[in-house]
Amino acid sequence: MARTKTNVRLPQPSIRDRERDLGSGVVKSARRVFELFELFEQLNRPATVSEIVQASGFPQSSTSMLLQTLHRMGYLCWNPDDRTYVPSLRLNMLGGWVHDVALPRSNLRLAMQELSRRTGISVVLGQRTGRFVQYAHVVFASSLRDDDVPIGVVRPLVETGLGYALMAALPDEEVRRVASACLSPQGRAGVVRSVEQVAEMVAQVRAAGFAYSTRLQNVGRASFSFGLGQSGGQDPEFGRESSLLGLALAGKRRVLEARLPDIIAAVNDVAREYLPDVRIEIDPKTPIHTI
Incomplete structure (x- = not known):
C-alpha cells in the first residue's frame, strides 16, 4: 500500500540557535x-x-x-x-557501549521518554562542546514540532538554562574562563553581560540543584534544566565525561509554570527509577527562582 504524501514538519532553528561551525576541511x-x-x-x-x-x-x-x-x-x-x-x-x-560504561545501571533514553510522558513536555539532552551546549537528542512531546528545539544545534553556555546546569558541575575558575570566552564577541546585547553575572547565576543553580530559565529562552518559552554529574560509572574517565551532560524540560512558559511542582516530583522519581548511577535529588521545598 502506497504511503500518503504528507508535508514534513520539523523544528526550525530560532535566532538563538546556531549551526555547528565545523571549520575547514569538512568531509x-x-x-x-x-x-x-x-x-x-x-x-x-x-x-x-x-x-x-x-x-x-x-x-x-x-x-x-x-x-x-x-x-x-x-x-x-x-x-x-x-x-x-x-x-x-x-x-x-553503535556506540551503545559508551553509555553502558558511563551509566551501567541507567537508561538515559527511557528516562527522557518517561519524563516527557509524565509531564507532557519535551525533554532535551544537552552536551557541552567547548563554550557551547549542543542539543544531542530530543524527546518531543508533540507531533507539532515547529516550536521545539532542533537536534544538533548549539547555543553558548551562558545563553541557555541548560548551559548553566552544565556549568554548575565545573570549578569556579573554569566557569569564569568559559564565561569570558562566551562574552568576548563584539557588540553583545544579551541578557547576560558580565563574568560576575554568570558566576552568580551558576552559584544559584548549584544551590537549587536546577536551572529554571525564562529570560534565556525564546519569547514565551521556559526550561527546567539539571546536570547529570556525579556519575557512578565503573570508569572514572567516563564518569567525568557524564558530568558534561544535562537534561532540560523545555516548552511554553505558561505550561512549565503551571506544572513546576509536578516537574520536580517527576525528575526525582524518574532519576531514582531510570538513572541510579546519577545522584539527583531536588528538594521540592526549594524556592524556584528564574535565571
Whole structure:
C-alpha cells in the first residue's frame, strides 16, 4: 500500500540557535550521513525519499544513492510496500557501549521518554562542546514540532538554562574562563553581560540543584534544566565525561509554570527509577527562582 504524501514538519532553528561551525576541511559526504540520521531522529518514523529530500534540502539523486548505500550496509531498512526507509537496530547499537560504561545501571533514553510522558513536555539532552551546549537528542512531546528545539544545534553556555546546569558541575575558575570566552564577541546585547553575572547565576543553580530559565529562552518559552554529574560509572574517565551532560524540560512558559511542582516530583522519581548511577535529588521545598 502506497504511503500518503504528507508535508514534513520539523523544528526550525530560532535566532538563538546556531549551526555547528565545523571549520575547514569538512568531509561533506560524512556530514550528510549523520545529518540524515539526525533527520530520522527528529521525524521519529519511516520516511520516503521525497520526504527526506523535502526536509533536508539534499539533492534527490545523491540522496537516493546515499539511502541505497546505507541500506546495503545494514544501517537502514527498506520497505518496498510503502517505499520508506527507517534506521536499523544495527545503527541503534553503535556506540551503545559508551553509555553502558558511563551509566551501567541507567537508561538515559527511557528516562527522557518517561519524563516527557509524565509531564507532557519535551525533554532535551544537552552536551557541552567547548563554550557551547549542543542539543544531542530530543524527546518531543508533540507531533507539532515547529516550536521545539532542533537536534544538533548549539547555543553558548551562558545563553541557555541548560548551559548553566552544565556549568554548575565545573570549578569556579573554569566557569569564569568559559564565561569570558562566551562574552568576548563584539557588540553583545544579551541578557547576560558580565563574568560576575554568570558566576552568580551558576552559584544559584548549584544551590537549587536546577536551572529554571525564562529570560534565556525564546519569547514565551521556559526550561527546567539539571546536570547529570556525579556519575557512578565503573570508569572514572567516563564518569567525568557524564558530568558534561544535562537534561532540560523545555516548552511554553505558561505550561512549565503551571506544572513546576509536578516537574520536580517527576525528575526525582524518574532519576531514582531510570538513572541510579546519577545522584539527583531536588528538594521540592526549594524556592524556584528564574535565571
